[in-house]
Amino acid sequence: MREIHHALVLNLHQPAGNLWEHLEHNAWETHEVLYALDRIPRSLWGYEEVGRVHLSLSGNLLETLADPEFQARMYGVVDCGALLWHFQNEAIFRVVGTGYYHPVLPLIPEADRYEQLARWRGLAGHLLWRDRFQGFWPPEMGFSMELIPLLKRLGYRYVLVDSDHVEAVTPMSWQELRYRPHVARFGDDEIIVVVRDRDLSDAQQSGMELGWFEQELEARTRWCDFAPLVTTATDGDNGGWFRNPEPKANFWGLYTELMEHARDGGAVRPTFIDDYLDRYGVSGEVRVNTGAWNTGWHHGHGFLQWTGSEEQKEGLARVAETSRVLHDTRWRAGELGNHDHALHRELDEAQWRLLRAQTSCNFYWGEAWVPRAHADLNAAWESIGRAHRSAPEIVPTGS
Template sequence: MPVVHHALVLNLHQPHGNLEQLLASKPWEAREILYAYDRIARFLWAYEDTARVHLSPSGSLLETLSCSAFQQNVYGIVDCGALLWHLQNRSIIDILGTAYYHPILPLIPEADREEHLRRWQGIAQHLFWREAFPGFWPPEMGFSMTLIPLLKRLGYRYVLVDCEHVRALTPMTEAERLYRPHIARLGSDEIIVVVRDRQLSGAMADGLDYPAFQQLVAERTGHCDFEPLVTTACDGENGAWFRNTDDEANFWGGFYRHLLDDARDGGDIRPVFLSDYLDRFGTLGEVTVTTGAWNTEWHDGREFAQWTGSEAQQHTLDRLAVVSAEVHDAMQAAGQRELGGQEQSVLEEAHWRLLRAETSCNFYWDEDWVARANRDLDDAEATLRRFRAKKYLIDADPGWHDAGEPSCGVAGSIAD
């Protein structure tokens, strides 16, 4: 069997206010999540020569972890400042770009997509001390070909997509389709597509041991006459496999340590950064990617049924499009005249509420969380009404906050 290059990708996300609510209502669950984040870099320190891990932290998670009030609240559980600092270690961790509030990009209005990406880049550049992030992780792996021009314009070299949606345009074997990067084009724009192995990702996330993983990899790459790139991707803080505080019974000690030890001893599976594999081996052929997401517990990701299947979900998505158009119309009209500082802050607040309403979690849980999206849309519309009525009185507190939530880097509030 040829050397297998393994790219591990972990998605890290918490919706706005979720960790604060868990700390109040389910403190041990909140601790498990925070411990899961904190142990990543700490575990990998001993393997700087071997470990290569890609992380995609959402903007709302980064906002929470970097908030001084939240940091003070959880000090003694984890040191969030140290946690963020340790994630800057480029020897073991590569940060992937994503969208700020973790929306499924093909489901939200096109006018909102760039702002999600730019806001994420803003906070990530500040926290991770770098200008460029070559790889892009679409939230929920929700991808469509229409995203390619935007990703290229914002400087991304490659994007991760789920294997179930990749269709070959260049003649290639099934092994080549799954285990080589490819090019996807829309008009004059192109981007490198890195293919996630759905079966291996699911098996890894479910808690298999390393010998079983080795066997699966050998079976699935057995027809490769090249050095394959096997990409596994899953959430990095959900489920007992990642949250377990017993080092021998969680993902890191129960699985990844054995992979790293084997790689050190010359084993066939070698961790790799995606950029390094691309620099060495390049791409194979051209593909197209059908619109869809990764698989969830209940759906296969096609047609986004997990997020659009109920009447309430669809109604809220339709409403989101209407409110988005209203916000952008107001912003366009405001752009034709010079706004005062208070006017600008109010309009920014309406825009911010709209973007937060688009969080994928608001639609994931069938109808359970749809109300959260509608509350933000209610607030966005109310803010626009006040903006049009020229009620610009700004709260003395520069950071708007919900009751019981910290004020962290968000737009100012307005008074009736």
């Protein structure tokens, strides 16, 4: 029987303070999210030989789950410390890298992208006890080719991208384009591109039956003269299909059936992407057009979901200006050899406030959450102001 390799990717993210806020005003919302997270490892226990799940965990979420005060509040609901420990299990999980505060990377200043990625690696490496993450999940699947050198610099082997944005450079069939890994190049750097099937991912997010899913995979890969890799990627903690606690009425009921079929020799084989790459390698070169994944009503082209209104654009422009002044200030302080601890505490405070302001959720909900970005930017400017007053010589020219 011809094998169809299936890579399951789940994005797990909650905005900064969101679980705390719901806990105070609508505790069941927080409980639902935690139950959805806790259901992931529990659904895979006993299926270590066939269960294969890739997880992207935002820095916001990891920070909250690791907070001792939050763990104490949630004890008796979900053991968050144990949950983090379960996510360390490399028999059933591959954790993929991402940005700490879940920004749409092409929309934030280039100077801040490294910090977002490096901060995530520091926290995730500490909590999950590993120093290497092979795959990278761009928040909101927001990708542009200019990210490739940074991802290579940080040691990533492959990046996940959405099928709507991938174009062949090497001539290839529709099946090859979607169901084989490829190489994408930017300047002298290259990275492996793994393509998310948008249509099948939509079904995964909203709900489907296993029979339909298996038949759809068979039909889509029927003419493949290679071992196909079908990648589906969605949120794993949002939506009724993932939050429903009924075993036969949620995603994990379906995935348990899929694992049972795989155990019995079924055609669809849950697969880790790195294992597939080790066995089958890559084929051809592609170009990835700038864009994000589909978000409900929007197709992801042009980032309109995050940039459609004047208020969103003004917020992002202020992010860019704050970043420029902050980085110029830090550079000037280093150039002058100013190592005053109080000064650098202020600049560090401004840095994390700026990074948190870049959270994709602040710009996702139309204009509703843009004030959250401004609140962090205001705090960043206050810290920058205190730094400038304490050391006027570090004020950048033109500020």
